[in-house]
Amino acid sequence: MVDQAVPSATLMDVARLAGVSLATASRSLNGSTRQVGEDLRRRVVLAAVELNYTANAQAQAMARGRTDVVGLLVHDIADPYFSSIAAGVMRAAEDHGLLVTMASTLRRPESELDYVAALRGQRARAVVLAGSRVDDPEMLRRLGSELASFEATGGRAVMISQKKLPVDTVLLENRAGAKALAESLVGLGHRRFAVLSGPRDLLTSRDRLAGFQSGLAAAGGELDPRNVLQDSFTRDGGLSAMTRLLDQGTDATCVFAANDVMAVGAMAALRQQGIGLPGRIAVAGFDDILTLRDITPGLTTVRLPLEEVGAAAIDLVLQPRGDRPRVRRVKGQVVLRDSTPPLT
Amino acid sequence: MVDQAVPSATLMDVARLAGVSLATASRSLNGSTRQVGEDLRRRVVLAAVELNYTANAQAQAMARGRTDVVGLLVHDIADPYFSSIAAGVMRAAEDHGLLVTMASTLRRPESELDYVAALRGQRARAVVLAGSRVDDPEMLRRLGSELASFEATGGRAVMISQKKLPVDTVLLENRAGAKALAESLVGLGHRRFAVLSGPRDLLTSRDRLAGFQSGLAAAGGELDPRNVLQDSFTRDGGLSAMTRLLDQGTDATCVFAANDVMAVGAMAALRQQGIGLPGRIAVAGFDDILTLRDITPGLTTVRLPLEEVGAAAIDLVLQPRGDRPRVRRVKGQVVLRDSTPPLT
DNA sequence: AATCGCCAGGAATGCGCATTCCCTCATCGT
């Protein structure tokens, strides 16, 4: 038997059952500035329970002129980097009674634009852009314009790790972290390095490369430009880049992959070529992804408190809007493990 | 300078600018059943662009009586099992113009109830419950009642891998997969097994244990009840359970962890105790988490097409409601890797 | 040529709620 959709009880139904006016019912259930007599109030609450009443959030949103929805845009939720950030966002959102609407842009800038527009349509309280890779000036202009529209209507925008647009930002110290990592690796005795970097248009990846280079410069390591390979920011990208590096021949004793996932791919490539780990070539990553903490050998990396990053984004959203964009910085911490044994 | 929130353009503004009525503007932008003259239509579209108009989704939802939002409830989005499912849900949702609102219940049944209620308030088109662990009869009754309310108002509910409630379900063949895995492991020569199982109230975990037992029974393996340990469904749970197993002493040659994440914890425990891998004790998991495909030694497991599971859930949501709950079954596939070498 | 039917456009209605405005009545001060 197909149940017909029965429109659910409205506030009007509750008011009628309680024998009060709509206004009184509304005030009883939401606690407005106005007082409601205790007896009436109780009758209303009972009626609401009786009817299994749940306020229509759309109608409330329209009447109030605001919603409790925040949008979260990530490249790919299946990527542990983003799912960790998302976990932080969702935890913080729950603490503040916010609902999170999420979408994977699958690294397509147009998709990002579309979703911001959709969230504007939803009159979302805020939008959090994690890992936006918009870089092309034209797209950047369009995104900036779209975000400006979003903010003009009262919404808040927060970017994670992308400081090219004048909006609130949670900045991961990719440069500083990569620099510290480079210095640590030189400290272990390495001199000749290679880097498996992400796509050139990904700011995160570029910063990590730049930081690593500056760390080498400071500590006395070498990075032959031929030893800098680019590929996608994924396991397969790491595998492919490492394979190319080995094919072209290299004298590097240590490879820095721009994130942990690429590092795992690189390790897979080394194994495929019969190069043991830890062994002739040390490998380091970035992020310290939780799920990868137990791989063998333990991966040297830079720990980023990704859940905190997500929480910080929500925190920024809840701050009153300032006169200038705020920036919240989050530090990374070098974690040395067995994938980079000291060079004897 | 703090920009004041400027209410965004309404359809009325667009109509006025185009010099047409509200009705014509609405019909022009949404393509209703009614036709609009080409010239007027064009004027409206131009006006909309000019004003940077975006329809207020709340108002549309109220006028239409439905939304394009689907809710997704997971235990923990940072868990790769759930983030893979979420990726599938989001991909399929995008294909159909749906927006996904997501929440982590952090394994609290009350939280699950609260979110379903919140989604009812949102008048969401559907709610997808991934890995609900509600088991306690009272909670199950309340959840069933909440879902019934949800469906009574026209929403759809889909559960993933939980067939205790009369709603549409995507059923992972945990039993069959675990059974096949057990048979394969016996085929490798193992006879004495141990199982690191998840919490007793988690159906997924129970099914995997039951399936594994039936596979052993069929193929001739032994599972001493003392060798069945329970712990949380996480890496730490696997570590802890494996440690306890080793502490109490065991003659098992193969350990089945109820999911990959626990298996990783178990492998960490073995290493902590100085037991090499692959070596005296073989380890198998379940899920074939993408991020863990490259661990060493390669983890024998049962591959579950988790993204397809998410997509299947959205697919069910979009089917016209049937007279009885539908069940869509998804098979697993045994993948033998180096963590379970043949026993010589 | 008169009538019918059809179609594009506009006015009006209602979705469900918060809130403003208005009214009543009890309480208090002088």
Next chain:
DNA sequence: ACGATGAGGGAATGCGCATTCCTGGCGATT
């Protein structure tokens, strides 16, 4: 004793949109 005050209740309004109903014009039919 009587006006001032304020609290609590209800009627009415509007949020932004889709949609129904209505109207006028135009071509087709007899």
